[in-house]
Amino acid sequence: MKISKERLEELRQICKKDFNTDLNDQELHDVAFSLTGYYGTLAKMASEDIENFLRLEKEPDGWAINAEWGTCSFCGLYMSMKESWFDKFGYKCKFCQRALKEGVIPNSVCRNKGRRFSFDDLKDMFGIHQNTARSLVRKSDLKARVILNDAGKAHFTVFLREDNYQFLKIDKDVPPSESEEYDQQVAKWAEDYKQRVAEQNQSKKNNC
Ligand SMILES: [Zn+2]
The missing domain is CATH 1.10.287 (Helix Hairpins)
Structure with missing residues (x-):
């Protein structure tokens, strides 16, 4: 250039x-x-x-993507992305996508990492190690949501803020994330784009 x-x-x-x-x-x-x-x-x-x-x-439900490898925007794992899925809640591996579809995880936590914690987050943010977290789950002090793989084993365990804010002594809600704000920005750009196309079409018509 x-x-x-x-x-x-x-x-x-x-x-x-x-x-x-x-x-x-x-x-x-x-x-x-x-x-x-x-x-x-x-x-x-x-x-x-x-x-x-x-x-x-x-296509509001999104579409299937068959990629060899990629990173799931929900579990964050770099893995085979065969039968993965893209929709407005991000690009997800087939296990996370299924969990969302079946209601194991609500859509509302997808684009905001402040609304959910992994085992690593619990350790880094609250000093709760994985073994402690597991025993807290057994005692029902912490509530875990488990995303299963095809073999019915745990693929990824997630702790929602809305389920655990009282035990963790944190706020129930968080402000919009950068991803959520970016999504709104993209929506605005798309509207601008549609308007420009409409204007161009109109002026072409007027020129005929
Ligand atoms: Zn995933």
Whole structure:
């Protein structure tokens, strides 16, 4: 990508003013080059998200994806993503997707990690080690929700804030997460996009 001299000078001034750095020409080019790559990637990701949003309007239940490997947005495991699923609650492995569909986990906790804790979270955030957590579950002090695999064994255990806030002495609710705010942003971009397309179609009609 070719960047105009004016833009480069603008960038040089920004670096000077905001970061107190004097860049030589080579450094300036390097910064500009990484920034355009970075924003190019962001723009590409955003346009994929907008495309998915528009497709979800037509297919609200989402769609199946058969990927060799990937990371489930719910359990966070890097695993075979055969028979995985994408919908407005994220890209999920087949076990997490099934648990959601069967109501083992509510949809409302999917896009907000503050609404759920893994065994690791319990240890990091509350100092409750896995064995302690298991015995607290047996005593019904903690409530666990267990996502099963095809063999009927535990694939992933999750502790919902709404089930455990009293025992953990935390708030029942949390503010919207970055993912939830981003979803709203994507919805706005998609609306803008639809409006632009409608306007273009209208002006084409008017020109005929
Ligand atoms: Zn999963």
